[in-house]
Each structure stands twice: as C-alpha cells, then as structure tokens.
Amino acid sequence: MSDTSPSQNKDAYQLILDAIDSHIYKPGDRLVESDLAERFGVSRTPIREALQRLETQSLLTRDGRSLIVASLDHTQMAELYVVRGELEGLAARLAARHATPEEIRVLRDMVTADRNLLGDPGAMSRANKRFHKQIHLASHNRFLVQQLDLVHRSMALLATTSLAAEGRGEDALAEHEAIVRAIENSDGDAADKALREHISKAFVTRLKLDAAEVEKNG
Structure with a gap:
C-alpha cells in the first residue's frame, strides 16, 4: 500500500x-x-x-x-474565467461590506507571509487558493461561497498555474495587497475592480503560457 x-x-x-x-x-x-x-x-x-x-x-x-x-479547451477556459471574475468581484464587494476586523487581519497576514513563497510556484498556488477562499468566506454569503467552490473545483482542470510565469508571483502579491486595502477601507467598488483586474491579469498570463506551450510543441 x-x-x-x-x-x-x-x-x-x-x-x-x-x-x-x-x-x-x-x-x-x-x-x-x-x-x-x-x-x-x-x-x-x-x-x-x-x-x-x-x-x-x-x-x-x-x-x-x-x-x-478532464481538460478544458480554450473556449471552456475563457468561459470559466468570465464566471470567476464576476463571482470573485462580487465576493470582494461583499467582503468590503461585511468582513470583520479579524478577517481583514488574516487577509493582510496572508499577503505578508506569502512573500516568503516567491520563487515556489506550487506553494504560491496553494497560498493563492487560501487567500481567495478567505475572501469568499469574508463575503458572508453562503450561496456565493458554494458557487465559487464549484468554479475553483473546475480550475483544478487547468494543467499549470499562471503563477509559474516569470514575475507573476510578485505582481499577484501586489494585486492581493490592493484587494485587501480596498476591503479594509470598506470600498466595495474598489475591491470589486481590484479583484476583477487580478483575475483578468491571471487569465492573460495563462493565455501567454498556453501559447508558448503550443509553439514549443508545434
């Protein structure tokens, strides 16, 4: 065994x-x-x-x-990122309204601790999932959390993490910092925008990684 x-x-x-x-x-x-x-x-x-x-x-x-x-083709991946951006943005907006001081402290501590993981894409990917899950929970909306769980379950079908791209780890942490700052300031519009931009940049990075892989294997 x-x-x-x-x-x-x-x-x-x-x-x-x-x-x-x-x-x-x-x-x-x-x-x-x-x-x-x-x-x-x-x-x-x-x-x-x-x-x-x-x-x-x-x-x-x-x-x-x-x-x-299963694997996701280009169209399925694009559809997944659209849904993820919408739902994650809503979670950040609700977190800005409902997050407790303790939940915000946990988010800020995560950003600080995750700087020690730069250069380790696997560890960064796991930390990234924890960070996003904490925002989901801070939304205090159980139905939204359930839907985001389904979305993140499908994200597991992506073969690589966008955090494997050179420089993406540092950029992602800066984006996380902006998200936490907006939530801390109870600015729902800014939190929504910051998280949507974070997802959009991750998607662009993944598209570039996939294109490079196709070129390498072509």
Missing part, C-alpha cells in the same frame, strides 16, 4: 478531488479504481461512487472504457 494515508474525516470523493486539485492527477491521466483504492486505503465501492460523482460533475470524462481527468 502507498505511504499516502487518508485523513479519517475525508471521504473517497474528497481524497480524489484533492489529488486532482494538487495535480497529483493531471488532465488526461487515467484513474483506475483498484489503484485509487490502494493509494488511499479505502474499499473499491466508495471509490467507484466517487468516480461516478466526479464524472457527473464533468471533472472526469470517458476515454473508451477508462475514466480520465
């Missing part, structure tokens, strides 16, 4: 989802029921149910009889 041992409070669905989110399983990778059961130390029945659920959510797709991690 693998050295990977599941947390007792996590079910098979969450374990597989986390593995996709952390790119242990990447777009195009085949997921085999028996292999997953061994890796996570759970029986095959919950693994089978989890795979069916992930397929229903379009995170997995069929390749013949096999299930593989």
